[in-house]
Amino acid sequence: MIGMVSETAQALREADNFLILTHRRPDGDTTGCAGALCRGLRQLGKTAYILENEGLTGRYKPLAQPCYAPEGFVPDCVVTTDIADYGLLTENALPYRDRIGVVIDHHRSNALRAPVRLVCAEAGACAEVVLKVLDELKVELTQEIAECLYIGLSTDTGCFRFSNTTPDTLRAAARCLELGIDGGEINRHLFEVKSWPRFQMERILFDTMEFFMDGKIALALIRHMDIERTGATMDDLDSIASLTRQVEGVQVGITIIENKDFSCKISVRTTKEVDASAVCAKCGGGGHLRAGGVSLSCGLVESRARILQAVKDVYAESELA
Amino acid sequence: MIGMVSETAQALREADNFLILTHRRPDGDTTGCAGALCRGLRQLGKTAYILENEGLTGRYKPLAQPCYAPEGFVPDCVVTTDIADYGLLTENALPYRDRIGVVIDHHRSNALRAPVRLVCAEAGACAEVVLKVLDELKVELTQEIAECLYIGLSTDTGCFRFSNTTPDTLRAAARCLELGIDGGEINRHLFEVKSWPRFQMERILFDTMEFFMDGKIALALIRHMDIERTGATMDDLDSIASLTRQVEGVQVGITIIENKDFSCKISVRTTKEVDASAVCAKCGGGGHLRAGGVSLSCGLVESRARILQAVKDVYAESELA
Numbered sequence: 001m002i003g004m005v006s007e008t009a010q011a012l013r014e015a016d017n018f019l020i021l022t023h024r025r026p027d028g029d030t031t032g033c034a035g036a037l038c039r040g041l042r043q044l045g046k047t048a049y050i051l052e053n054e055g056l057t058g059r060y061k062p063l064a065q066p067c068y069a070p071e072g073f074v075p076d077c078v079v080t081t082d083i084a085d086y087g088l089l090t091e092n093a094l095p096y097r098d099r100i101g102v103v104i105d106h107h108r109s110n111a112l113r114a115p116v117r118l119v120c121a122e123a124g125a126c127a128e129v130v131l132k133v134l135d136e137l138k139v140e141l142t143q144e145i146a147e148c149l150y151i152g153l154s155t156d157t158g159c160f161r162f163s164n165t166t167p168d169t170l171r172a173a174a175r176c177l178e179l180g181i182d183g184g185e186i187n188r189h190l191f192e193v194k195s196w197p198r199f200q201m202e203r204i205l206f207d208t209m210e211f212f213m214d215g216k217i218a219l220a221l222i223r224h225m226d227i228e229r230t231g232a233t234m235d236d237l238d239s240i241a242s243l244t245r246q247v248e249g250v251q252v253g254i255t256i257i258e259n260k261d262f263s264c265k266i267s268v269r270t271t272k273e274v275d276a277s278a279v280c281a282k283c284g285g286g287g288h289l290r291a292g293g294v295s296l297s298c299g300l301v302e303s304r305a306r307i308l309q310a311v312k313d314v315y316a317e318s319e320l321a
Numbered sequence: 322m323i324g325m326v327s328e329t330a331q332a333l334r335e336a337d338n339f340l341i342l343t344h345r346r347p348d349g350d351t352t353g354c355a356g357a358l359c360r361g362l363r364q365l366g367k368t369a370y371i372l373e374n375e376g377l378t379g380r381y382k383p384l385a386q387p388c389y390a391p392e393g394f395v396p397d398c399v400v401t402t403d404i405a406d407y408g409l410l411t412e413n414a415l416p417y418r419d420r421i422g423v424v425i426d427h428h429r430s431n432a433l434r435a436p437v438r439l440v441c442a443e444a445g446a447c448a449e450v451v452l453k454v455l456d457e458l459k460v461e462l463t464q465e466i467a468e469c470l471y472i473g474l475s476t477d478t479g480c481f482r483f484s485n486t487t488p489d490t491l492r493a494a495a496r497c498l499e500l501g502i503d504g505g506e507i508n509r510h511l512f513e514v515k516s517w518p519r520f521q522m523e524r525i526l527f528d529t530m531e532f533f534m535d536g537k538i539a540l541a542l543i544r545h546m547d548i549e550r551t552g553a554t555m556d557d558l559d560s561i562a563s564l565t566r567q568v569e570g571v572q573v574g575i576t577i578i579e580n581k582d583f584s585c586k587i588s589v590r591t592t593k594e595v596d597a598s599a600v601c602a603k604c605g606g607g608g609h610l611r612a613g614g615v616s617l618s619c620g621l622v623e624s625r626a627r628i629l630q631a632v633k634d635v636y637a638e639s640e641l642a
Contacts, residue, residue, distance in 0.1 A: 163505020174488035184484020
């Protein structure tokens with residue numbers, strides 16, 4: 001952990017007018033953290049607001065929208081939650097880029113500069129870090145604050161399913177449930193309910209899925225006309241690439257999404273046997289061990305052929321190695 | 322809570338040769354509980370076995386199979402874990418039906434008779450109750466025991482997603498993770514990986530899904546020939562009915578599965594707006610508020626018509642009420 005909880009709490013105690021920033025394409029964690037921190041600071045008698053984020057989608061609106069800063073608000077302390085890099089600041093946050101006073105995050109790679117930085121890379125969600133700060137400030141956890149934190153915790157860990165979930169994540173969530181929030185209903189909306197366009201996208205993904213190399217490779221195609229026809233947004237396509245990897249025996253799941261101009265965006269998801277970034281690198285892309293991506297200017301047919309060849313090459317090399 | 326943890330621990334301390342029973346169609350909770358308890362008792366120097374359960378499927382085998390009782394083993398104490406009723410005893414457990422010494426469960430409706438009964442209806446999983454007993458017995462949580470308990474906790478709560486998840490469930494899971502088990506990998510296999518037949522069944526379910534009443538009703542059909550063709554087992558069809566309810570706006574999700582003799586098994590899943598048992602009762606079935614079922618001797622076409630009419634009738638009545 002970089003920075004100390006006590007030092008962070010002290011910095012927050014010393015200021016009076018807070019503006020909290022969330023990251024581009026805001027998720028449950030950045031929004032939940034901002035919502036919880038804003039409400040916690042207000043409980044201490046401070047003036048606190050969240051900077052409007054135009055990317056905020058339906059399900060997260062109640063956490064942040066009621067706390068949006070009025071026009072002309074002048075903060076004496078700017079706080080970021082879950083923002084790892086300057087490139088993730090929203091357009092309207094750029095005027096504050098050199099005036100960030102407190103950074104609260106859980107990304108090891110955090111690159112923001114500020115007098116006070118609390119970066120806890122061990123935490124599954126930034127909400128765990130915010131909870132530590134609120135505890136240090138002796139903020140009483142209200143149901144509203146608990147709901148904000150719980151949404152941060154559950155969305156960043158796939159509802160406590162992924163390997164980034166720690167004992168602390170679960171204990172933080174336990175405290176939130178104790179305040180009487182309806183975890184089951186919250187999770188149903190976050191993880192179970194599918195929008196109509198999302199449902200149709202998944203249907204198409206399943207229908208187009210092809211298998212290669214004895215089922216080790218799964219490949220699905222989404223044409224631009226399908227996206228237009230169903231009215232699917234980026235939000236509806238979020239994390240759809242991971243579905244290809246769910247079939248038993250699949251080690252490499254490939255999703256090709258056709259853009260409006262017929263170029264293609266390819267997402268590769270792998271199990272531990274294959275390095276996704278190595279596959280994507282062969283086509284000029286990159287990424288992490290289990291998730292990579294590449295954009296190709298060619299159409300669906302050629303994109304499909306090139307990425308399949310890349311996967312086969314990576315397999316061939318690993319057998320030679 | 323019925324019964325006391327201390328009394329249960331005392332009963333276990335006093336015996337030496339244990340046989341642990343699991344329920345029919347064993348799930349992660351009954352199997353995980355038996356596996357954890359058996360290993361815990363052995364740690365105390367006891368002789369403990371699990372009675373073979375022929376319904377045990379692949380993913381749960383490592384928890385129980387290594388502990389199966391040898392032929393001719395004579396226990397002085399029979400323990401049940403997560404078994405709510407006599408009807409849930411396996412065939413080979415029937416000789417022990419009147420000799421159950423300790424019942425450990427979390428079903429409010431538990432109907433087993435025994436000198437010692439510990440039934441904690443507040444627990445999300447029976448594994449929470451077993452953990453309390455192991456703590457009372459001062460059993461050291463090994464990684465093996467933690468894995469058994471964790472699988473019980475996560476499978477019975479939809480990986481901590483459902484409303485039966487309590488603060489205690491999450492704290493118990495936190496302790497298991499602390500012992501170094503790989504929660505992410507366990508959950509990937511339990512909740513993400515789909516068998517080939519399951520994948521094909523979901524594809525068929527999605528493809529056949531029809532919508533009625535402005536999308537309030539979703540209905541999917543699975544023909545027997547599809548089950549035969551894909552080689553799907555009961556395990557592959559497990560909880561597939563809940564998928565129909567995942568689409569935004571759907572209040573009643575209906576899944577009709579055709580049997581070999583062309584009769585039909587109908588599953589109804591609802592959101593809070595509609596009583597699933599009321600829908601099924603109209604066709605001669607029953608169930609709970611949000612999950613019901615009915616078997617009809619007629620074929621797919623007539624079954625579809627009858628259950629649709631039943632749903633529409635329930636809506637009409639509730640509007641009149």
